[in-house]
Amino acid sequence: MSIRKWIVPLSLLAVVAGLNLGGCPTQPAAVTGDATAGQAEFTQLCAGCHSAASLAGTANRIVNDLGTVSAAMNGIVLTDQEVADLKAFLATK
Numbered sequence: 001m002s003i004r005k006w007i008v009p010l011s012l013l014a015v016v017a018g019l020n021l022g023g024c025p026t027q028p029a030a031v032t033g034d035a036t037a038g039q040a041e042f043t044q045l046c047a048g049c050h051s052a053a054s055l056a057g058t059a060n061r062i063v064n065d066l067g068t069v070s071a072a073m074n075g076i077v078l079t080d081q082e083v084a085d086l087k088a089f090l091a092t093k
Contacts, residue, residue, distance in 0.1 A: 031084040038089025041082055052093050059090040
């Protein structure tokens with residue numbers, strides 16, 4: 001078989017592969033935290049056991065599944081927006 005017969009199909013394959021159709025997932029958009037919303041979420045979700053002052057400087061520990069931080073918080077799962085809001089609020093403390 002002649003190599004010339006393969007040039008066009010291989011070229012098309014290279015182009016299609018370069019288009020990344022159905023390729024790698026994109027990075028999710030960064031979520032911006034809102035300290036006011038974070039304060040409301042803190043009051044609803046956290047204030048029963050924690051004071052804001054006691055959590056000052058711990059914003060980096062806020063994650064989606066708080067059960068991974070402490071077994072006492074098992075079952076508390078936050079959205080990315082709630083995490084960002086709580087971090088924004090705690091950053092003001």
